[in-house]
Structure formats: structure tokens, C-alpha cells
Amino acid sequence: MPRRNRPPKKNNQQADELRIDSRVFGIEIAEVWSDGNWIVRRITGSAATKNYRCPGCDHEIKPATPHTLIYLEGYLDERRHWHTACWERDRKLHERLED
Numbered sequence: 817m818p819r820r821n822r823p824p825k826k827n828n829q830q831a832d833e834l835r836i837d838s839r840v841f842g843i844e845i846a847e848v849w850s851d852g853n854w855i856v857r858r859i860t861g862s863a864a865t866k867n868y869r870c871p872g873c874d875h876e877i878k879p880a881t882p883h884t885l886i887y888l889e890g891y892l893d894e895r896r897h898w899h900t901a902c903w904e905r906d907r908k909l910h911e912r913l914e915d
């Protein structure tokens with residue numbers, strides 16, 4: 817029986833990047849806030865291969881450190897890597913301010 821699987825159709829570059837990201841980084845959660853939908857991904861230590869600077873505390877996130885990737889929905893280019901604790905503290909702070 818002949819098998820002729822077509823290669824997957826190429827979409828634009830951002831769609832490719834999204835697919836790659838979801839394979840590397842795993843599950844993402846959408847958090848709905850008053851300033852938009854934030855996509856939150858838990859990055860495992862094995863997926864963390866670079867140094868990042870956490871915007872919450874201005875300290876480095878070293879490779880192999882589990883952390884959190886966040887971006888405003890539709891703004892993947894603006895994504896930021898946070899320490900998970902820093903992100904949760906920051907969002908709780910915002911939540912209180914909005915009350």
C-alpha cells in the first residue's frame with residue numbers, strides 16, 4: 817500500500833515558531849486579566865537552555881532553572897521569562913491594585 821504523506825503545509829513564520837515553542841516548552845495556560853489574555857507557560861528545567869533576565873527582580877534565570885514564560889496573547893515577540901515566584905507575586909500585586 818503506497819504511503820504518500822504530504823509534508824505539512826508551511827504557514828507563516830510566527831505559526832512555525834509557535835509550534836516549535838509548544839513542542840519545546842509544553843503546556844500553556846491562558847490567564848484572563850483586565851489588560852488582556854496572558855499566555856503563561858511553565859518551562860521545565862530541561863527546556864531551559866539559556867540565560868534570561870527576570871523582569872520581576874532583575875536577576876538572572878540560569879539554564880536548567882524551571883521558570884515561567886509569559887506573553888500577551890498575539891504578542892509572542894514580546895515574550896518574557898520570569899521566575900515563577902516573581903511572576904505570581906507581580907500578578908497578585910496587580911490584582912490587588914485593581915480591586
Ligand SMILES: [Zn+2]
Pocket residue numbers: 870871872873874875898899902
Ligand atoms: Zn525574578
